[in-house]
Amino acid sequence: MTTTATRPGAGPNGPQRSRAAITAKTLRTDRWWLAPLITVIGLGAWVTYATVRVFMHNYYFVEEYHYLTPFYSPCVTDRCVEGSSLFGTPLPSFWLLPEAAFTLPFLLLFRLTCYYYRKAYYRAFWLSPPACAVPDGHKNYSGETRFPLIFQNAHRYAFYAAMIISLINTWDAIIAFRSGDGGFGFGLGNVILVGNVVMLWAYTLSCHSCRHITGGRLKHFSKHPVRYRVWTFVSKLNVRHMQLAWITLGTLALTDFYIMALELGWFSDLRFVG
Template sequence: MATGTEPQPSSGGGVRTGTRAAIAAPHLRTDRWWLAPAVTAAGLLAFVLYSTWRAFADTHYYSAPYVSPFYSPCLAERCQTMHAGPNAALFGSWWIISPAIIILIFPLGFRLTCYYYRKAYYRAFWLSPPACAVAEPHRAYTGETRLPLILQNLHRYFFYAALLVAGVLTYDTVLAFRDTHYRWGHMGLGTLLFLLNIALIWAYTLSCHSCRHIVGGRIKHFSRHPVRYRVWGFISRLNAHHMLLAWASLVSVALADFYVFLLASGAFSDPRFF
């Protein structure tokens, strides 16, 4: 029975509409719910600033036998003429800006459209919503049905590009077992960093939700496809750690690039184990 004292729904937009429960407080949480989105925003912003600096720096990205993952494959002719890098010059001499701009769009596009990273920056930067049980400030919600968010559906295609990039980085890791004279049998600290990085890159790429669907999403009878079922099971176990792998691979690729930068800039020499 109405008593005449019930709280009236807010006339604002977003979650504060007449169709939602009328709660006067912005939220009822008493914990530090803001800490997770704040840390996420700080981590992502740090990587964006660092990668932007390194991508446009156009220098100190090769120190034999290591080439920075930000610049690989280095496709501009100026890679060889200016930096004596090992990669093929497919773009010729007309490409005048940083060679990293050619290739970084593919791994960055894969990460930007990744299901986990969507959740991370939606909450951290767009506050949509900032945390569970905390109202978002937006007056309307359209999901990923309009520009620019409809472009998130390109994730499955960026996945194939990410496989190619991971293959190139694997090749670079193999080359990291050569010395400065390109003779096999070298192992330095950089070699170990490259091994760690490529392992995390592959784990993150294969744990992708799109990869899991490609392997087993359309199978109706797993018993008829035992090999694909085993692969699907392996990827599913990786997928359970997708968030951890996303952050670990983000840190490792930046660390590998920074290590090459230190070597190329002459900060120190690569410690060799044999």
């Protein structure tokens, strides 16, 4: 039962009352903690898998079909197997250095600073706040104005890098249609690679920064019909940004796991042509 306290003095309609004195942290009776818990489990599992795979330094390229996992693209260390590198191998094979050292940091920055992922890990890992109408887990909050969260403002620049990396992944998917004898080849691995690239493009283009770039500063859409159409398309994708953020984590893990399984000989690629 809650109580109210009467404040000294009276207004035109009688005594004024203060807020209810509630001892409970929240009056929510639903399972508000479930969404943050699922986020912790989901993101934690994906980060663990991706970290292990990146530092395995192996099982990332199927030479026969030119399948290259996105976790190792582009491969730039001198440990890269023949045929897996598009831009040479200028970096040494130090074990703490991932094969995709030129792209992984930018992809990590793009995901970390993504508006949806901020909400996800702020709520799930930092409890800031864990849910609506639930108190913040911290006494003080300075927003994203101080170190290290001030670097969240780099998201728009990470978006440009993500666009370039998406182009590289697209090229990886295209050249994977080349079979072992140099002709055209098509298998289940190609379906997975192309599906992953399509989802990555959808997630990248649904980014809030992309929406702002395409039409965020226009004052008159009627004077810019082409940009308006692009902005409308991006806005439709933007509505699904959260779903695409999770879907792409799944397609990335699936693509990598499939290529690793082929390299380990767990099963053979289902070939349709070539």
